[in-house]
Amino acid sequence: QQQVKQSPQSLIVQKGGISIINCAYENTAFDYFPWYQQFPGKGPALLIAIRPDVSEKKEGRFTISFNKSAKQFSLHIMDSQPGDSATYFCAARRSGYSTLTFGKGTMLLVSP
Amino acid sequence: DGGITQSPKYLFRKEGQNVTLSCEQNLNHDAMYWYRQDPGQGLRLIYYSQIVNDFQKGDIAEGYSVSREKKESFPLTVTSAQKNPTAFYLCASSSRTSGSQNEQFFGPGTRLTVL
Numbered sequence: 001q002q003q004v005k006q007s008p009q010s011l012i013v014q015k016g017g018i019s020i021i022n023c024a025y026e027n028t029a030f031d032y033f034p035w036y037q038q039f040p041g042k043g044p045a046l047l048i049a050i051r052p053d054v055s056e057k058k059e060g061r062f063t064i065s066f067n068k069s070a071k072q073f074s075l076h077i078m079d080s081q082p083g084d085s086a087t088y089f090c091a092a093r094r095s096g097y098s099t100l101t102f103g104k105g106t107m108l109l110v111s112p
Numbered sequence: 113d114g115g116i117t118q119s120p121k122y123l124f125r126k127e128g129q130n131v132t133l134s135c136e137q138n139l140n141h142d143a144m145y146w147y148r149q150d151p152g153q154g155l156r157l158i159y160y161s162q163i164v165n166d167f168q169k170g171d172i173a174e175g176y177s178v179s180r181e182k183k184e185s186f187p188l189t190v191t192s193a194q195k196n197p198t199a200f201y202l203c204a205s206s207s208r209t210s211g212s213q214n215e216q217f218f219g220p221g222t223r224l225t226v227l
Contacts, residue, residue, distance in 0.1 A: 009152065034215070043116075043202055043218030044155070089154060098143050098162065098206060098214055099170070104154040 003027055004092050006103025013110050019077040021106045023090035026071065030092040034100070035064065035075050038087045047088070048075070080110045115139065116219035118203050123224045125197075133188045133222045135203035142208045144186035145216065148172060149200040158201075161186055162208065190224065197226045 005024045013019045023033075032051055036044035050057045050064040050073065057064045063076040077084055087107050091100040116137045125131045137144065143162050147155040157170030161180040175194025180186055186205075190197045200223050204216040 006154075032214070036218075041221070041223075043204075043220050045218065046215050049215075093214070098208065099145070099157055099160055100216060102155040104152060 003101045004103045010107040013080045017080050019080045022074045023103050024072045029094045031095040032093040034091050036089045082110045085110050118219040118222050128192045131190050135186045137205045141205035143206045145204040146188045147202040
């Protein structure tokens, strides 16, 4: 049973465009939603995270939008750059737990 | 330099052999985790440990074993019982006192290939 569903599986965006990756969850006990960025052959690194009491969080060109009633959250990358080409994972953590449940990932390619 | 080290970066083993992957952290984190990554499958939790001498099974623990004798170290053994061990293995750690975020920091990974 996949608890966090991520789409699309892959995405190609022109340089300067907006990249949008979506995630949906079922478990209402989730209380923390991070996004990780992973370059080939490397470990993932935390990009940005949000809690469900906030509808949007922005850090530089990266924005998380959170819709609690729809149980969905998304990552927006503004002014996408070739250096943003990587695999992005959404994740969710249950209240009171330390473990994360990950989506299956989105491979983003930003063309020059 | 604070961080998580995993060794080796690449590991080749013959089918039927046990193999141990190393994970060390100097972040003074209490919790440590092992994930397996396969193409298109995301990260799946194998085992995790919240404190020394204690660990719990994750979603795909069968065919794996761990130990946590020291706070800094959380080695993973891939046993011959693991049916499809070829994968990219990631170790992570987090602080139980880092506030609400409890960010997980990842190591660089070990790519295991079983021939």
